[in-house]
Amino acid sequence: MAEAVLTVDQLRVAFSGRSIVHGVTFELQPGRVLGIIGESGSGKSATCLSMLGLLQRATVEGSVQLAGQELIGLNAAQLRQIRGRKIGMIFQNPASFFNPIATIEQQFTETLRSHQSLTQTDAQSSALHHLSTVGLSEPERVLRQYPFQLSGGMLQRVMIAIALSLKPQVLIADEPTTALDVITQMQILRLIQQLQQQTNCAVLLVTHDLGVIAQMADDVVVMWNGELVEQTSVNQLFDQPQHAYTRSLLAARLTPRLGEKR
Amino acid sequence: MSLLSVQNVSKSYFLRSGWSGAVQCVPALKDVSIDLISGTCLGLVGESGAGKSTLGRIVLGLEQPDRGQIWFQGQDLNQLKSQQLRSLRREMQVVFQDSFSSVNPRFNVKAIITEPLCNYLKLTASEATEQTIQLLETVGLTAADADKYPHQFSGGQLQRVTIARAIALKPKLMILDEPVSSLDMTTQAQILSLLLNLKRQFHLSYLFITHDLAAVAYLADRVAVMYKGAIVESLNSSDFTKLQHPYSQQLIAAQLPTHPRQRHRN
Numbered sequence: 001m002a003e004a005v006l007t008v009d010q011l012r013v014a015f016s017g018r019s020i021v022h023g024v025t026f027e028l029q030p031g032r033v034l035g036i037i038g039e040s041g042s043g044k045s046a047t048c049l050s051m052l053g054l055l056q057r058a059t060v061e062g063s064v065q066l067a068g069q070e071l072i073g074l075n076a077a078q079l080r081q082i083r084g085r086k087i088g089m090i091f092q093n094p095a096s097f098f099n100p101i102a103t104i105e106q107q108f109t110e111t112l113r114s115h116q117s118l119t120q121t122d123a124q125s126s127a128l129h130h131l132s133t134v135g136l137s138e139p140e141r142v143l144r145q146y147p148f149q150l151s152g153g154m155l156q157r158v159m160i161a162i163a164l165s166l167k168p169q170v171l172i173a174d175e176p177t178t179a180l181d182v183i184t185q186m187q188i189l190r191l192i193q194q195l196q197q198q199t200n201c202a203v204l205l206v207t208h209d210l211g212v213i214a215q216m217a218d219d220v221v222v223m224w225n226g227e228l229v230e231q232t233s234v235n236q237l238f239d240q241p242q243h244a245y246t247r248s249l250l251a252a253r254l255t256p257r258l259g260e261k262r
Numbered sequence: 263m264s265l266l267s268v269q270n271v272s273k274s275y276f277l278r279s280g281w282s283g284a285v286q287c288v289p290a291l292k293d294v295s296i297d298l299i300s301g302t303c304l305g306l307v308g309e310s311g312a313g314k315s316t317l318g319r320i321v322l323g324l325e326q327p328d329r330g331q332i333w334f335q336g337q338d339l340n341q342l343k344s345q346q347l348r349s350l351r352r353e354m355q356v357v358f359q360d361s362f363s364s365v366n367p368r369f370n371v372k373a374i375i376t377e378p379l380c381n382y383l384k385l386t387a388s389e390a391t392e393q394t395i396q397l398l399e400t401v402g403l404t405a406a407d408a409d410k411y412p413h414q415f416s417g418g419q420l421q422r423v424t425i426a427r428a429i430a431l432k433p434k435l436m437i438l439d440e441p442v443s444s445l446d447m448t449t450q451a452q453i454l455s456l457l458l459n460l461k462r463q464f465h466l467s468y469l470f471i472t473h474d475l476a477a478v479a480y481l482a483d484r485v486a487v488m489y490k491g492a493i494v495e496s497l498n499s500s501d502f503t504k505l506q507h508p509y510s511q512q513l514i515a516a517q518l519p520t521h522p523r524q525r526h527r528n
Binding site for chain 2: 249253
């Protein structure tokens with residue numbers, strides 16, 4: 001097996017002495033999609049956010065290595081070099097990710113120019129290019145608009161364009177489609193899949209939805225109560241779930257009952 | 263016989279756009295008719311902005327239709343005097359998507375659940391307590407939860423509280439407006455199964471608003487598809503794979519796979 005791009009070893013997260021994530025260990029292989037599944041409060045998001053130092057007032061212990069570089073314990077300036085450029089992130093709620101009073105152009109070029117030495121004009125054309133790769137039909141118009149003028153699905157596309165514009169090695173997608181309706185959800189998932197294959201970045205996909213896992217993941221980590229309870233390939237997870245929680249998760253799926261007589 | 267019959271209802275909103283104050287007419291419902299048979303569940307699916315929630319609000323009397331009639335238990339809601347409407351309101355209750363914004367954060371559970379009861383009945387303190395406990399147990403909570411406040415509950419538990427409040431007056435009709443959309447999957451399944459049991463136990467009728475076909479197939483007897491303010495087709499929910507309209511087809515195609523082997527490929 002190729003060398004892991006991200007290695008998480010005994011990661012522990014605590015808030016004011018209360019432990020939220022108790023020692024999680026997993027590896028993310030290059031070009032693969034690793035799904036993290038668990039119910040709300042199981043520590044999925046805390047695991048991801050803590051890697052990037054995005055949890056304020058949290059005590060984070062253990063080790064997270066990105067292609068050999070230790071991330072835990074980095075200072076703010078060092079973390080800024082990692083965030084965005086090496087590890088991109090997309091979040092559940094695009095409306096709260098954007099600054100409501102700046103245009104998409106201002107926000108996109110700010111990201112590009114803070115990591116690369118680009119003139120404003122170059123940043124603009126780069127932004128335009130990346131917006132057209134995420135299937136937005138009128139990228140010029142989108143650039144001039146403010147976040148509130150775009151729908152949830154469009155904002156999610158813009159967020160994906162921004163995250164992938166810096167060509168990160170790892171993309172963390174934290175419930176990227178939970179706030180979207182089913183049709184938009186499928187479009188966004190297919191888009192992430194397509195871009196992931198083009199850029200060959202590794203994806204850490206956080207979700208509570210087994211359907212999203214079935215559609216997207218190569219490997220799966222199941223979290224429950226701040227612990228990693230199962231780690232397996234996606235087919236194994238659906239065919240031979242090991243942990244009781246995983247089995248209850250599979251049993252909670254509604255879809256197998258489709259069309260059955262109640 | 264139909265408990266609820268919505269006949270040719272239209273509704274438009276007027277938006278003032280920009281500084282100029284130019285008025286724009288947005289049609290939310292276009293000549294919508296639905297029938298809900300007593301004791302059954304009608305699933306109303308459609309994309310966001312299709313007018314599903316507007317229809318729910320019009321049935322509840324929270325909005326007035328521009329045209330058309332709402333018949334409930336054989337009475338035309340528009341023709342009723344406020345006194346008659348008040349007694350009919352008992353029979354229709356609602357559960358919203360966001361449970362936290364549909365309860366008063368300063369009320370404890372007992373106050374939340376007994377508020378509708380106290381609006382219609384004179385309850386002594388001990389009767390109120392007894393009713394609260396009974397309702398909490400019906401929805402899978404315990405007597406100990408009666409004194410708690412909304413912030414002490416998870417989303418799924420609080421949704422059980424709002425369901426207890428909705429069934430407190432033994433209504434005939436419940437409008438379920440995306441009741442499980444913001445919950446995680448395990449909780450969704452628990453709440454849907456609770457709703458199915460309550461429907462059988464109390465012979466409830468549901469107007470179930472959602473964009474999740476799997477949930478419709480689980481809970482609903484009939485499904486109606488809304489697209490841009492109009493009902494484009496409706497059929498028995500067990501036949502939902504036979505839906506024809508291009509939007510319905512898109513909806514079916516966008517269902518997430520249940521197993522990685524059924525994955526949608528590029």
